[in-house]
Structure formats: structure tokens, C-alpha cells
Amino acid sequence: MKKKDMFQDLKKNVLSKKPSTPTQTVSKVKESKLEDEEPFTLWIPKKVMKQLKLKKIETEKSIKNQINEAINFYLSNHY
Numbered sequence: 001m002k003k004k005d006m007f008q009d010l011k012k013n014v015l016s017k018k019p020s021t022p023t024q025t026v027s028k029v030k031e032s033k034l035e036d037e038e039p040f041t042l043w044i045p046k047k048v049m050k051q052l053k054l055k056k057i058e059t060e061k062s063i064k065n066q067i068n069e070a071i072n073f074y075l076s077n078h079y
Contacts, residue, residue, distance in 0.1 A: 042067070 044052075052063045059066075 052066055055061075055066060056063055061069075
């Protein structure tokens with residue numbers, strides 16, 4: 001078989017088969033925003049985060065709830 005014929009056969013095989021491209025479906029992400037809440041990003045020291053995680057295990061309160069309670073306590077005692 002000649003090189004030219006070999007490449008023609010390869011070309012025919014490749015072109016005759018359509019690639020199966022997977023299609024991706026896009027769906028809307030459900031947001032769990034509460035009407036009375038607003039997002040806030042907070043950077044805290046790693047040591048404090050570790051303490052919050054340990055406290056979460058002890059009290060079964062989420063870190064979010066712990067931070068909210070601390071903020072509410074501070075505000076009720078200083079304003």
C-alpha cells in the first residue's frame with residue numbers, strides 16, 4: 001500500500017465518523033438567600049478559626065451562628 005493511499009484511507013475513516021461531543025446542560029442554581037440577611041466576607045486568623053471549629057463541635061452551633069451571636073452580644077453591650 002502506498003503512503004498516499006494509506007493517508008487517503010485514514011482521512012476517509014476520520015472524516016466519515018462524526019465526533020461525539022458531549023453536551024452540557026445549564027440549570028439555574030437555587031439560591032438560599034434569606035430576606036433579612038446580607039452576605040459578608042470575613043478574614044480571621046487561622047488560630048481563631050480552629051477555635052471556632054472546636055467550639056462548633058462542642059456546642060453543635062454553626063460558625064455562622066457563633067459569629068452572629070458574638071456580634072449581637074457586642075452590639076447589645078456597646079450601643
